[in-house]
Amino acid sequence: MSSLLSCALPSEHDPRQWSRRKRWMIALIIWNLIAPIDLAMTFYSGVQGQIQDEFGIPNTLATLGVGLYNLGGVFGVLIGGPLSELYGRRPVYVVCSICFAIFSLGSTLAPNVSTLLICRGLMGLLGSPIFAIYGGSVADLFTPEERGPVVALFTLVLQGAPTIGPVPSSFLGPIFPWRSLFGFVTIWGGVLAAATMLFVPETEPKKIRRKIAESEGIAVDIKEVKSSKVWSRALLAPITMLRYEPIMIWTTLYHSFVFGLLFLLLEAYPLIYHTYYSMSREQADLVFIAPFIGNVLGVLIYFGYYKPQYEARQRIIQMESAGKSEIEPEARLPGVLLSSLLVPIGLFWLTFSARPDVHCIFPIVSGVPIGMGMTLLQLSLFNYYIDLYPSMSASTISANSAVRGVVATVLPSVGLPLYTSLGIRNANVLLACISCIGFPTGVILYVFGRRLRAASRWAKQATDADALPHRNIEAAAPLLARSPQTHYGGTSSSE
Numbered sequence: 001m002s003s004l005l006s007c008a009l010p011s012e013h014d015p016r017q018w019s020r021r022k023r024w025m026i027a028l029i030i031w032n033l034i035a036p037i038d039l040a041m042t043f044y045s046g047v048q049g050q051i052q053d054e055f056g057i058p059n060t061l062a063t064l065g066v067g068l069y070n071l072g073g074v075f076g077v078l079i080g081g082p083l084s085e086l087y088g089r090r091p092v093y094v095v096c097s098i099c100f101a102i103f104s105l106g107s108t109l110a111p112n113v114s115t116l117l118i119c120r121g122l123m124g125l126l127g128s129p130i131f132a133i134y135g136g137s138v139a140d141l142f143t144p145e146e147r148g149p150v151v152a153l154f155t156l157v158l159q160g161a162p163t164i165g166p167v168p169s170s171f172l173g174p175i176f177p178w179r180s181l182f183g184f185v186t187i188w189g190g191v192l193a194a195a196t197m198l199f200v201p202e203t204e205p206k207k208i209r210r211k212i213a214e215s216e217g218i219a220v221d222i223k224e225v226k227s228s229k230v231w232s233r234a235l236l237a238p239i240t241m242l243r244y245e246p247i248m249i250w251t252t253l254y255h256s257f258v259f260g261l262l263f264l265l266l267e268a269y270p271l272i273y274h275t276y277y278s279m280s281r282e283q284a285d286l287v288f289i290a291p292f293i294g295n296v297l298g299v300l301i302y303f304g305y306y307k308p309q310y311e312a313r314q315r316i317i318q319m320e321s322a323g324k325s326e327i328e329p330e331a332r333l334p335g336v337l338l339s340s341l342l343v344p345i346g347l348f349w350l351t352f353s354a355r356p357d358v359h360c361i362f363p364i365v366s367g368v369p370i371g372m373g374m375t376l377l378q379l380s381l382f383n384y385y386i387d388l389y390p391s392m393s394a395s396t397i398s399a400n401s402a403v404r405g406v407v408a409t410v411l412p413s414v415g416l417p418l419y420t421s422l423g424i425r426n427a428n429v430l431l432a433c434i435s436c437i438g439f440p441t442g443v444i445l446y447v448f449g450r451r452l453r454a455a456s457r458w459a460k461q462a463t464d465a466d467a468l469p470h471r472n473i474e475a476a477a478p479l480l481a482r483s484p485q486t487h488y489g490g491t492s493s494s495e
Helices: 020-055 065-089 089-108 113-127 129-141 147-164 168-172 178-199 205-216 227-244 246-277 279-318 335-351 361-365 368-389 393-420 424-435 438-454
Strands: 486-488 492-493
Touching: 020 065, 020 089, 020 129, 020 147, 020 168, 020 178, 020 246, 020 279, 065 089, 065 113, 065 227, 065 246, 065 393, 089 113, 089 129, 089 178, 113 227, 113 492, 129 147, 129 279, 129 368, 129 424, 147 168, 147 279, 147 368, 168 178, 168 279, 205 279, 227 246, 227 393, 246 279, 246 335, 246 361, 246 368, 246 393, 246 424, 246 438, 279 368, 279 424, 335 361, 335 424, 335 438, 361 368, 368 393
Parallel strands: none
Antiparallel strands: 486 492
């Protein structure tokens, strides 16, 4: 029996050799599939007042609609990669999109708050595995040279959708009941689930090769991966990284705090703007337009300045060393340093400008540097992880994402008690002071990074290209899945 070599795919089955139009269509469907799942995370907040009134529940219980969604996302992201490795990307997209639409419908028709909260948690659990595999799909479809605009689009929706989520629901809340707005998300998710089933093929090369072999009745020399090994690697490796890597611990804790600010502000903004400017909750949620603008600016700064600067420096080092040396991971940290300045600036700005004798536009604009800092931190830090831990990058990102999800689960319920017990100004000062920890941490990593790496078990040690091959991973998008080490059209690729 003949054997189908694992080092090549026929051109008609190679995702990177499909027409540009087809590849972009697939990418945009996946992009649109991510949008409602990410938006639903905070869309709930804009109609939370209506939900409280209908079910007669306190604010703390109502905030669980956001917290449980995030908690489901913690586990969903962790299982997405293993499911994709075992069954392929297409089944994960199809099942997750259908389940998201089903439980979104359940939350729309929920007769009581318990049903609503359970459906919200299941929406997060069964929708979020998509976040763990979209990076692999982008790598399947596009070469590193083509990937820049695609990654920028995915980054924008992943960063911007949760930030802008409260705005449309707050704007439309006075006009439509919350069930109608949730119904819109359900229809949106259902349409995209249908589009996924119809137009998104399998793009994972190993699964494609196996399918070709089965259809032609020939053997394929792809080694079977034990499911137990896949699951243990996906679930235990992130815990190991957090336990033994101080760099991971400190950067993850700070990143989790900055990420969690968005969900704490879901409760803080309505209190601040109602107290000082007599805004309703729906009006106060419109303030999230400012952090969203910051998200957009952060993406533009990263892809327009930091990424080109890094690539130019990388080329110079490789030219000067005749390809024997490569850029060190600390070159990714300037974006982290800037973000760790922007977030405290925004929080102190909010602290001292939010008062009745100052026009509301001044505290509102403070959201712009906060949004910029959130985006720049995630983009720069994830790229730093991948350069720092070449063989463990997927585990580091999974660990970071899981901790962020746990923090985002807790903070919505903490926000109102924190502000009512400390007072608005004191609570803002506390958050601003905590956010200042990021800058000295970034400086320590930038200055003493090589020494810290020398004490690490998994961090990159050598700069010699022969000693440690450079992985050109385009990891600019958050929640990037395990990098595919496959061959496309006979050309080796390990981005």
